[in-house]
Amino acid sequence: MTIHASRLAGLVAALAFGSVHADEVQVAVAANFTAPIQAIAADFEKATGHTLVAAYGATGQFYTQIKNGAPFQVFLSADDTTPQKLEAEGETVKGSRFTYAVGALALWSAQPGYVDAQGEVLKQNQFKHLSIANPKTAPYGLAATQVLARAGLIEQVRDKLVEGQNITQAYQFVSTGNAELGFVALSQIYKDGKVTRGSAWIVPASMHDPIKQDAVILNTGKDSVAAKALVEYLKGPDAAAIIKSYGYEL
The missing domain is CATH 3.40.190.10 (Periplasmic binding protein-like II)
Structure with missing residues (x-):
């Protein structure tokens, strides 16, 4: 099969564009959300080319780690109060916080x-x-x-x-x-x-009190294309379908 020079140049450019713009996002994930985020990560990577690297744990422990300089770029909390607290303390990108699941x-x-x-x-x-x-x-x-x-x-x-x-x-x-x-x-x-x-x-x-789970982009992720892409993906219909399949409300 012969590939014309112009088409070959286009393919090379597309590959170069993908390699330059594909990025990795470091995410602190509340332990309860382990299974959903693993399913979401696979689809997110296929859809965007970005790689999601997750750490799982307790929300309170993540708060301490973030305050001590942990390199997480996005935080998926098990509550809404911890992201609000980080927001008030100037640790997050303004306007990025939203509820991703209940x-x-x-x-x-x-x-x-x-x-x-x-x-x-x-x-x-x-x-x-x-x-x-x-x-x-x-x-x-x-x-x-x-x-x-x-x-x-x-x-x-x-x-x-x-x-x-x-x-x-x-x-x-x-x-x-x-x-x-x-x-x-x-x-x-x-x-x-x-x-x-x-x-x-x-x-x-x-x-019990509502378990509203908020996500937020941390300051370390303010210039990350992958961090912004993940937050937008979590707001979309594909992620919503996965989240609801695990018994969460939106």
Whole structure:
């Protein structure tokens, strides 16, 4: 097959343009959003050519790291207050903050049939260990304590609590059987309209403060084409479909 010189020049220019403008974006991602961002990253890279490099952890820990100069360019928080705080402290690109998802909480056991659809298993108090994320650094952990308080069960379960550093560790305690049940992010156990493993009570949103999850471009990403592209992609329909498939609201 013969390629004319003009067409060849065009192909070379296109490749050069792609190599110059394809970039990498460093993203701090709240642990509850691990599965969705992994799915989004693959589509984002295909659509834009940019590479998403993610670190996962607790929102409070990321706040400390960002304040100490961590090179993250975009922050996907598990709450809205931490990005607001960073914004007020001059650590973010003005006007870049937005809510990318509203999370849901679930009481979950890896054992089928262990958790009933109304969460009565909590009141029955027959379990030895209840896993939650650290409420001081993880918004889903804070939401879990709010649910327990509203149900009047704080004192009843206090000695049974097993605390994970973040929501991933809280999930792992239950997944491995070290805790019979625990409060996890719905997105960790849910896909396309159903719980994928074990048994769960999807906690009514009225039982805890809204888990509004905000994203923001940090000052380190102010000149990053990839950072801006990621934020725009997260606002689009393709990302929205993935986010909703994991049980989040928009």
